Amino acid sequence: MSTSLSPDLKNLPSGEVEKVTVQRITADSRETVEDIVVREFPLTIILNGVELVTLLCSPANLKYLAIGFLSSEGLLKDRDDLKRVTVDERKGVVRVDTKTDVMADSEAVFKRLITPGCGRGASFYSAADTGLEKTDYPLAVTAAEILELMKRFQHQSLLYRDTHGVHSAALCSPQEIFIFSEDIGRHNAIDKIFGECLDKGISTHDRIITTSGRMSSEIVIKVARRRVPVLVSKSAPTNTSVKLAEELGITLIGFVRGTRMNVYAHGERVITTQK
């Protein structure tokens, strides 16, 4: 929600917002003003010639979103597996061809895509079922660094400031934000980061992921798949995400607000001046 009456689109990412006419209403007044809202873009991913999924997303970094999504879904292992990626922005289509055929059973893929738990029911919710290895990278970060990092992270999104309609995510060291991403979907924002890392060969096993969104099990699994040792949010975790983070060796930090935070798992990586 822009508070100015004539929102300035100049500083915003082109194509990610749209002007709309809005009635600003209080109990006893009504004025018509121009405002901006985030754009919602349908992106269809075609994997090895088969239409896989249409994601609703923010229209930036479509290539990274496609690669990151496929990686998060376990359909793409690494960069060497990519044969060709072509983006058609006008049609809203990304075509990804891989060296190995991962579309042998398309219905199984569709089923699995609805949710990682599909077909496995409640038993999915232990680390053993994810097939992922425990992360034991000895990253050390001070509590003061986390607080400072999240302060900068939350101020970085112009889109959020002006529309309140997006989530953001970032790949960081304890001192620095390396890749910043935003999207109408909290899953997409993280997938865009991992897609860029995969595409450019950027390592993630020694980094921190920050997110504006709530941390459900699916977010922890995404992060564990890329072997990221620390996940930080201003929002809440769920019981399953706490359990998975504990089992998968991930430091899970929530409610980073003001001068404090809650550490739900593997607090040994977080250093305070007084122990």
Added chain:
Amino acid sequence: MSTSLSPDLKNLPSGEVEKVTVQRITADSRETVEDIVVREFPLTIILNGVELVTLLCSPANLKYLAIGFLSSEGLLKDRDDLKRVTVDERKGVVRVDTKTDVMADSEAVFKRLITPGCGRGASFYSAADTGLEKTDYPLAVTAAEILELMKRFQHQSLLYRDTHGVHSAALCSPQEIFIFSEDIGRHNAIDKIFGECLDKGISTHDRIITTSGRMSSEIVIKVARRRVPVLVSKSAPTNTSVKLAEELGITLIGFVRGTRMNVYAHGERVITTQK
């Protein structure tokens, strides 16, 4: 995030939260306390003997969630179409049998479930493509009523107050909240309401839906399918949801905060004392 050191579980819905041990950390202090987080529950919906989907949800009103989900997906028209619904809370399974066979082509259903836009790409995003009729119900609500309603709505969630981990939604008249629902997923919270309405034969065409979440096109389509004329949120809409609301006759109100709100479509239903 409970601010008390020993959270009181007595007043919370049983089973929807879990106690966890948390490190409360600042730059120079660390204390170990008990806190509570929301539970994440995998619910598998089996429709006419075919496993359809596993949703991650809050473990309450599972029957309503299943019915509401099927209705939102267009797989269930009305109450008379239901033959039998059985809930197995222990296994996390709801079996729904309908009178007409809606599972003729399971792959098509799976494809469609991933996102309503699948297979139709960008062309999906006009009202004509949704196949839904325009809502023209002449509900009148004053701006003061909307402000008061949202104030009460936002104070009703004990789960949110204590965990900050859920979204809420409600079915209301301009003066009253009739059905209140909360869930870790903003889609689920609304589906639970519509499921209850469908099950109990409660009308929705003359009501208001309030939500804590952002209003994407999928939310507007859910609401339009149940012919609800007014959708209200404290959060943002997207460009597509504004367009769809305009075309489908829905009054779309966002950013209800303090004493004001933004009306993005069909403001004629909102009355102010000064016109």
